[in-house]
Amino acid sequence: MTEFALDTHTALFIIIGFALAWIAFGVWLGRKNKSHEDFALAGRNVGYAFAAATAMATWVTSNTTLVAPQLTYQLGVWGMVGYSFAALGLLLFAPMAKRIKQLLPQGYTSGDFIRLRYGRFAWGVFLVISVVYAFGWLVSLGMAGGILLEALSGLDYYIGMTIILAMCVGYTLFGGLRAVIATDFLQALIIIVGVAVVAYWLIDNVGLTSIHMELSQAHPQLLDLLFPAAVMFLFNNIFFGLGEIFHSNVWWSRALSFRKDVAYKAYITGGLLWLPIPIVTGFIALAAPQLGIFPASADMIGPAVASSVLGKAGAIVVFIVVFSALASSLDSLLAASSDLVTQDIYHKLIKKKATDQQLMRFNRYCLLGLGFMTWLLCLPRIATLGALLNFAGAFVASTIWPIVIGLYWRRLQGTFAGLAMAAGTIAGLIAYFWIGFYVAALVSCAVSGLICAAGVVFNKRQFSWHELQESQQ
Amino acid sequence: MMISETALYLLVTGALLLTVLAPIVLIGLFLKDYFSKSIW
Amino acid sequence: MRLSGPQTEVRAGYFVIEFEHVPAALRPLYLQVSTSNSFDTIVQTVPVMGDFEQVTLTGFESGHYFIRATHEDTVVSETAISVTVSHYPVWQALTLFCIGALLFLLLLITLISGHKKAVNND
Numbered sequence: 002m003t004e005f006a007l008d009t010h011t012a013l014f015i016i017i018g019f020a021l022a023w024i025a026f027g028v029w030l031g032r033k034n035k036s037h038e039d040f041a042l043a044g045r046n047v048g049y050a051f052a053a054a055t056a057m058a059t060w061v062t063s064n065t066t067l068v069a070p071q072l073t074y075q076l077g078v079w080g081m082v083g084y085s086f087a088a089l090g091l092l093l094f095a096p097m098a099k100r101i102k103q104l105l106p107q108g109y110t111s112g113d114f115i116r117l118r119y120g121r122f123a124w125g126v127f128l129v130i131s132v133v134y135a136f137g138w139l140v141s142l143g144m145a146g147g148i149l150l151e152a153l154s155g156l157d158y159y160i161g162m163t164i165i166l167a168m169c170v171g172y173t174l175f176g177g178l179r180a181v182i183a184t185d186f187l188q189a190l191i192i193i194v195g196v197a198v199v200a201y202w203l204i205d206n207v208g209l210t211s212i213h214m215e216l217s218q219a220h221p222q223l224l225d226l227l228f229p230a231a232v233m234f235l236f237n238n239i240f241f242g243l244g245e246i247f248h249s250n251v252w253w254s255r256a257l258s259f260r261k262d263v264a265y266k267a268y269i270t271g272g273l274l275w276l277p278i279p280i281v282t283g284f285i286a287l288a289a290p291q292l293g294i295f296p297a298s299a300d301m302i303g304p305a306v307a308s309s310v311l312g313k314a315g316a317i318v319v320f321i322v323v324f325s326a327l328a329s330s331l332d333s334l335l336a337a338s339s340d341l342v343t344q345d346i347y348h349k350l351i352k353k354k355a356t357d358q359q360l361m362r363f364n365r366y367c368l369l370g371l372g373f374m375t376w377l378l379c380l381p382r383i384a385t386l387g388a389l390l391n392f393a394g395a396f397v398a399s400t401i402w403p404i405v406i407g408l409y410w411r412r413l414q415g416t417f418a419g420l421a422m423a424a425g426t427i428a429g430l431i432a433y434f435w436i437g438f439y440v441a442a443l444v445s446c447a448v449s450g451l452i453c454a455a456g457v458v459f460n461k462r463q464f465s466w467h468e469l470q471e472s473q474q
Numbered sequence: 475m476m477i478s479e480t481a482l483y484l485l486v487t488g489a490l491l492l493t494v495l496a497p498i499v500l501i502g503l504f505l506k507d508y509f510s511k512s513i514w
Numbered sequence: 515m516r517l518s519g520p521q522t523e524v525r526a527g528y529f530v531i532e533f534e535h536v537p538a539a540l541r542p543l544y545l546q547v548s549t550s551n552s553f554d555t556i557v558q559t560v561p562v563m564g565d566f567e568q569v570t571l572t573g574f575e576s577g578h579y580f581i582r583a584t585h586e587d588t589v590v591s592e593t594a595i596s597v598t599v600s601h602y603p604v605w606q607a608l609t610l611f612c613i614g615a616l617l618f619l620l621l622l623i624t625l626i627s628g629h630k631k632a633v634n635n636d
Contacts, residue, residue, distance in 0.1 A: 209482060
């Protein structure tokens with residue numbers, strides 16, 4: 002009989018309590034939503050505090066609390082430092098967020114921009130990439146939720162997965178982006194305090210000297226600064242992160258919802274606040290050998306250490322942190338994806354003259370539908386944690402250059418941008434299967450960059466920024 | 475080439491310190507927004 | 515009882531060891547890791563968590579390792595298994611690192627110059 006860190010009833014009590022509280026909070030926040038703009042973009046007037054917190058909390062996914070320790074357990078010091086470089090995504094998106102606000106004051110989604118800037122062909126390619134990524138991430142989060150809650154408490158996979166999905170759909174449905182952002186603020190606080198407590202306890206009780214000594218004797222590779230596998234995949238990981246943030250409507254809809262003077266500094270602050278977190282969560286894994294903890298699978302190392310050192314209190318902390326981390330990403334992704342479907346597919350392709358109220362209603366149905374589809378896809382429980390996202394790097398990294406060039410330069414045209422994304426993705430996938438996971442995003446970004454460069458050189462027509470204003474109609 | 479104990483200590487405690495600072499910054503910003511009525 | 519490990523060379527210093535049908539009487543189970551088949555010097559002794567039937571070991575430098583299972587200082591695995599760890603060559607890692615760094619630098623220059631241009635045009 003496996004002993005769980007937390008007993009099932011306590012776990013169920015915690016998640017149902019949180020679910021009810023978050024949904025009530027969502028309903029309370031939603032009373033201000035009068036128009037579709039309120040619902041989808043929180044009235045485009047989000048202040049600095051919420052903006053910075055939501056940027057940080059959304060980027061703290063189950064990955065930061067679980068994969069950062071996993072990578073540290075596998076790749077050592079470089080694992081955690083390398084993971085923290087993912088903060089570059091938020092930091093580099095800061096100037097872009099400002100530019101996005103400026104170019105598309107009335108825009109709704111990243112798809113809007115690609116369609117207006119590059120036309121239908123590139124838009125089609127972009128939507129395929131977005132959908133693959135969003136569904137991959139949604140399903141992996143939903144599954145991660147179920148698997149983790151089960152691993153920590155023995156709570157049935159289907160119950161855990163269903164509650165977490167229903168909760169996120171619930172409060173987003175009532176409160177829209179306002180609920181997503183306000184819950185993100187509280188979830189960010191919970192996550193930070195939780196990981197800091199565990200790390201502080203380890204430093205105080207186990208001590209860095211003994212951790213360093215144990216590692217240098219029995220696991221020297223973990224302290225190696227020239228760990229080949231870690232050095233090799235460092236930039237691949239960075240491009241993966243950049244691709245995720247630059248293309249995803251999760252980040253664009255945030256940029257568009259922030260107040261004009263806030264977008265830039267919110268992303269910078271969010272990035273800086275995020276930067277140390279993977280090091281703190283990763284460090285938890287470095288202490289494992291000293292504590293005699295060797296997990297069955299590497300992705301369980303963080304929770305295993307925390308609950309073993311802090312006992313039941315630790316298990317509750319880990320449970321709440323992981324639950325918050327999952328929810329803060331899942332809600333954002335649900336909201337941003339249903340905005341994308343509502344705006345880019347329903348409003349632009351199906352019903353061009355839809356009224357504001359129709360858009361809002363469709364957006365809500367869409368959220369329900371997406372939640373339900375995610376739930377269906379999570380039922381078979383096919384993949385292990387994160388495995389679904391493994392080759393997403395090839396998809397998203399191909400969008401980096403077309404987006405950066407498209408935002409600032411007028412010389413790249415749609416055909417080349419579309420080709421760059423399609424060829425980059427294909428090349429990245431080929432590299433993933435022929436060479437290894439550590440080159441997928443790198444190859445994708447490089448190939449797409451070359452095609453964009455060719456596009457800039459051979460192009461004769463300059464894009465006029467006024468063409469972006471169509472969305473105001 | 476192994477990371478020295480001092481470097482590891484600085485890395486981890488530095489990161490922990492910054493992490494602890496984060497909620498203070500966030501709550502400070504929130505109070506500022508709250509009193510200037512610019513949360514949303 | 516029988517142990518099984520990675521069939522091919524390990525490229526990143528971590529791997530999973532599985533064991534089948536461990537009777538409850540053999541818990542708590544430990545794995546011993548040595549660089550020699552005779553287990554003269556033990557590199558690591560790893561306690562196996564709970565009643566899991568696998569464990570992930572980590573932090574190995576390149577080399578050959580032998581692994582066996584023990585319970586209360588008695589060897590309980592039929593045979594010791596061997597695992598070969600062979601890290602990617604440093605030149606290969608550094609080459610990819612440099613290519614990545616170059617691409618990143620190009621992106622950074624593009625982004626910053628674009629941003630500056632946009633700010634100046636305001």
